[in-house]
Amino acid sequence: MHPFKHTIYGALVVLLSFTACKKEDIKSETPTAAKAVLSIQFDNIAGDRNLQLNTGSYVNAAGESFNISLLQYFISNIKVTNSSGQEFVVPADSSYFLVNEANAGSQFVKVKVPEGDYQTLSFVLGVDSLRSTMDISRRTGVLDPSGGMGDAMYWGWNSGYIFFKMEGESAAAPADPSGQHKFRYHIGGFGGYSAPTLNNIKRITIDLRAGGIAKVRQGREANVHLMADILKVFNGTRTISIAANPTVMFSDFSTQVANNYTQLFHHDHTEN
């Protein structure tokens, strides 16, 4: 038996009870605060251009030109903080979203939060370890391991979600057995279950004050418009070259990509 696993079980139990408590707290704390929709728009771009799947051509800092054929990522565990510093955590069962560049609707993440003025938005790029190890009956919707029609965001051989998936073509990538010059970045890793391993779960916090706070009111729909610049995947803390790393999946190097993608998001403006 693995003592580590018992620790995990214990942690799960404790975490579950916290979640349970938290839900109750939210209900009891804000019985009167009416909730309204907060929309968060994930607008994928490449530098100073709008991202266009397959047809758009872009150049990274390594000087490699490429296009993007697939871009999907998980957004979860959304929290907002209002101007008096109070934090609201979106209930876990309504806080998992899959943003897909091929599906315009998926780029608007909608959550219900109490009416208020919010100056900070925070979310996880990926799926937390608690949900990654939860009973399969609790993993529905975008978390269903069957989802995705061939673009599944799930590794069957090494149980866990792919948090961020980006694929495209570049002359810089070596030819694969089918003759295509593809690059494939599938980034995941929630920290391991029976033994610790890499953790690419990233929490991203965005100050909304410069671009405009979100004024959430019933009868309206505040929309926080974020730009997600996929060039940052290559041009971040570390410059990543497609030629050197055409395929990045479950490997130590994936942490470099994950570190870069924490810089992906920029708050452009808010529509209130």
Next chain:
Amino acid sequence: MSKLQWMMITGIVLFLFACSKSEQLVAIFEGFHQPVGFPAPAYKLANNPVTKEGFELGRKLFYEPRLSRNNTISCGFCHLQASAFTHHGHDVSHGIDDRLGSRNSPPIMNLAWNTTLMWDGGVFDLDLQPIAPITNPVEMDETMENVLQKLRNTPPYPALFQRAFGSTDITTARMMKALSQFMVMLVSDQSKYDSVMRKQGVTFTDAEQQGYAVYRRHCSSCHQEPLFTDQSFRNNGLGAGPNNDRGRYDVTLNPSDQYKFKVPSLRNLAYTAPYMHDGRFYTLPAVLRHYTSEVQEMPTLDPLLKQGGHTGFSLTATEQEQLLAFLQTLNDKKFVNDARFAEEAP
């Protein structure tokens, strides 16, 4: 626990046992039992209580070729009951379109006690396990969505899901839970060894008894009773294979896990040849030769196989014979012939 409590528990267990025996004629579904002497299962049965309907649906799914892309390969294709649910005679298994995998298909037995699954432990919950072979291009090469769609369109599945789960909805979770119900029922605990340990009027022969002592000296630290595995990952000195399969390392990315694989159970070895993660040994004498003279020095070689300045351990010819005699007592003929686990006549 007090002696009295133990006696009461034993009494209840014996009572249940007696009941189930006498009622076998009416074929009452007994559900999952924790065999006497076995530890508590690792599988969370509370999240998925085994019912007759769920078990039967799981069995049907296990033998359902629609789980594969071209409806040719079922789970039972590579996990044959007569071979204790492994792929007898195949070093690595062939799946769809005769594509070859890279590892030997492991037996499906006593999975309820597995803390992790697969040779590298990459899957940590039995409910997630079937997704791996279903979506693997060299095994069943199908998407889960297609499988669910096929089942929804194939009578009598909607009715069977209704019987097992209360409505005709066919979801990933329900399909996985049904398969788990079938798989946790595949308990092998009726070998001669088990009868001896339970003092059911059977005794070891002299050779078996001496073989048991050899086993206790050289094998039991990894192949722990009563499951005959401690579920750990170890490098037993096979050396890197031609495909440089690094085993557990691929899951943890921890350099100290390189070339480590799950310690397999020693139960039912008569049915599960060939042996090792890549099926490189076809006979048990070949396995013993490995441990006595072919263990390779490697940075992650298990310390238990590197004692006293040399690799492996020595066994005299007599000890080997005795050990092989003991290992034969771990074969469970009732398990491989249990009609409850067989594919139903169509």
